[in-house]
Amino acid sequence: MGGMGSGRHWYLGAKEATTDYRAIDVRLWKKEGLLNPHQLFGWQWSRNGKCVASIQMRTEPDRVILTYRHRSYGQDWKDESYPVFLDWTSCHLGGQRPWFLCPAWNCGRRVAILYGGGIFACRHCYQLAYPSQRESPDDRAARRANKIREKLGWEPGILNGRGWKPKGMHWSTFERLTTQHDAFVQVSLAEVAGRLNLFSKSLDSWI
Structure with a gap:
C-alpha cells in the first residue's frame, strides 16, 4: 500500500x-x-x-x-x-x-x-x-483599481468616477495614486471592450 x-x-x-x-x-x-x-x-x-x-x-x-x-x-x-x-x-x-x-x-x-x-x-x-490566479485580466485590473479607491475613500466600482483628495493626504501621493488608478481602469475597460468585440465577432460567424 x-x-x-x-x-x-x-x-x-x-x-x-x-x-x-x-x-x-x-x-x-x-x-x-x-x-x-x-x-x-x-x-x-x-x-x-x-x-x-x-x-x-x-x-x-x-x-x-x-x-x-x-x-x-x-x-x-x-x-x-x-x-x-x-x-x-x-x-x-x-x-x-x-x-x-x-x-x-x-x-x-x-x-x-x-x-x-x-x-x-x-x-x-x-x-x-x-x-487571483483565476482572475481575468480585466477583473485583476479592476480589483487593483478598487484597492486604490479604498485607500482614497472613494466609492467602490471603477465606473463611479473619481472622488476627492482625502483630507491630510499629500498632493504628490494623491496624484500618484490617481494616476495608477486611471491606468488600471483603462486596462480593465480595454480588456472588457476587447472581449465583447471578440464575442460579437463570434456571433457574426453564426449569422
Whole structure:
C-alpha cells in the first residue's frame, strides 16, 4: 500500500482555488499559543454563525496530531488521525517561525498552510490556485483599481468616477495614486471592450 494520500484524486489536476478548501495556518496557531507541547484543543469552521466542520488537535514536541471525521460524495464517514510534523526556522529579528511539513505521500514540503480534503495537505498536492490566479485580466485590473479607491475613500466600482483628495493626504501621493488608478481602469475597460468585440465577432460567424 502507498503512504498517506496515495492514489487520491488530488493528482488529477483539477484547478480549484485555495478558498474552496478549509485551511489550517500554523502561524495563527503559534500566535494564539497553541503549539506548546502537551495541549489538546479543537478548531472549527463556521458559516453564518453555525459550525460546519471541526477537528481536534493534540500537540507533541515538533508535531501535532490531527483527529477528525470526513466523508466524500455521500460515502460513509471515515475516521482520520495522523501526525503533522513541524519545522522551525530562525527569524532575522530573533525568535523562530513554525512550518508544517506536508503529510501527504511523497511530499514533505515546508508550508504555512494546509488545506483539508480527505487529508490536510499543501496546495501543491491538491494543485490549488490562488483566487487571483483565476482572475481575468480585466477583473485583476479592476480589483487593483478598487484597492486604490479604498485607500482614497472613494466609492467602490471603477465606473463611479473619481472622488476627492482625502483630507491630510499629500498632493504628490494623491496624484500618484490617481494616476495608477486611471491606468488600471483603462486596462480593465480595454480588456472588457476587447472581449465583447471578440464575442460579437463570434456571433457574426453564426449569422
